[in-house]
Each structure stands twice: as C-alpha cells, then as structure tokens.
Amino acid sequence: MESTEITETIAGEEAEEARGSDRFRKRTAIYLGIVAMLLAIASLGGANATKTMLNANIEASDTYAFYQAKYQRQTAYRLVADQLAAQLTAQPDLAAPARAGIEREIARFRAQADNLESEPKTGTGKKELLIRAKAAEARRDRAMRQDPNFDFAEALFQIAIVLGAVSIVAEAPWLVKLSAAVSVHQFVGCLSRGAVAAADLSKK
DSSP, X not given: OOHHHHHHHHHHHHHHHHHHHHXXXXXXXXXXXXXXXXXXXXXXXXXXXXXXXXXXXXXXHHHHHHHHHHHHHHHHHHHHHXXXXXXXXXXXXXXXXXXXXXXXXXXXXXXXXXXXXXXXXXXXXXXXXXXXXXXXXXXXXXXXXXXXXXXXXXXXXXXXXXXHHHHHHHTOHHHHHHHHHHHHHHHHHHHHHHHHHHHHHHHO
C-alpha cells in the first residue's frame, strides 16, 4: 500500500470519526434541551405548589378567624337571652306588657344566635365557614406533600443536565446513558405521583 493510500485511509477514518462525534454532540444537545424543558416544568410546578400552600394557609387562617368572631357573637347573643330569661324567672309578678317586651327580646337574640349557625345564602354561617376552612387546609396539606417532590425532581434533572454536558466534553456515551437513566426514572416518578394526586382529588 502506497503512502498516499495510507494517508487517504487515515483521513477517511478521521473524517468518519469526526462525523460520528458531531452526531453524538448534536443528539446529546437535543437530549439536554428536552431535560432542560422538564426542569423548567418541575420548577414551575414547585413554584405553583408553594404559592398554593401559602394562599391556602392564609385562607384557612382568615376563615377560622371569621368563624371565631361568629362564635363569639353567637355566644354573646345567647348569654343576653339567658340573662333576660333569668330576669323573667326572678320577677314572676312583672307586668304583662313588660314581660311581653322582654320575651320578644329573648326571641330576637336567640333567633340572631341561630342565624349565625348557618347562612346558606351568603355562605358565611359557622357551618359554611368551617367547611371552607377545612377545604383550604386540605389544599394546603396537599401542596405541602407535593412541594418536596418538585424539589427532588429539579435536583435530579439538574444532575442529568450536568452529566450530559460532561459527556459532550469527554465524548463519553456512557455518561449520556447514565444521565438518561436518571431523567427517565424521575420522569416516570413524576407521572406516577401525578396519577396518585389526581386519584386523591377525584375522591374528595
């Protein structure tokens, strides 16, 4: 084999190797773009979970405070009604007009106390407020359970991106495979947790 043929053979092998290296880099770059997209989605999900958790906690706190105010007012109305009833009992010889006036006041205070127990039209009765507060607590607790999952997903997707970037520099396909294994494992885990969360929501 002449030196020219040897040179051409070596040049051809180098060109083929360069083309293979370029293909590897392009495919890895596309893969990293997909993982970066998944990282962005996980980051957005984590931010939304945190926001939901904070908003639901504020809503639950405000609703319980409103419930407490209703309870205190209801207790005050009932105490006044009981005091007036005791006054009637202590004065059996009270004139009929005065007795009737006190009985009307007793009925009015007790009716006001009963109205505070449930107000379906406005949704601001004690019963309705308690339901709203518990629903807000459930949203808060669900978001609290989801938030660590998003944090974990972000960390693993970032690791996968780092492994992929190193594989381009080192031209090490095995690093891409390791990175892909991490990404696929986390992606499947996210889908599984999403299905469980959806099932929980459908039961509520």
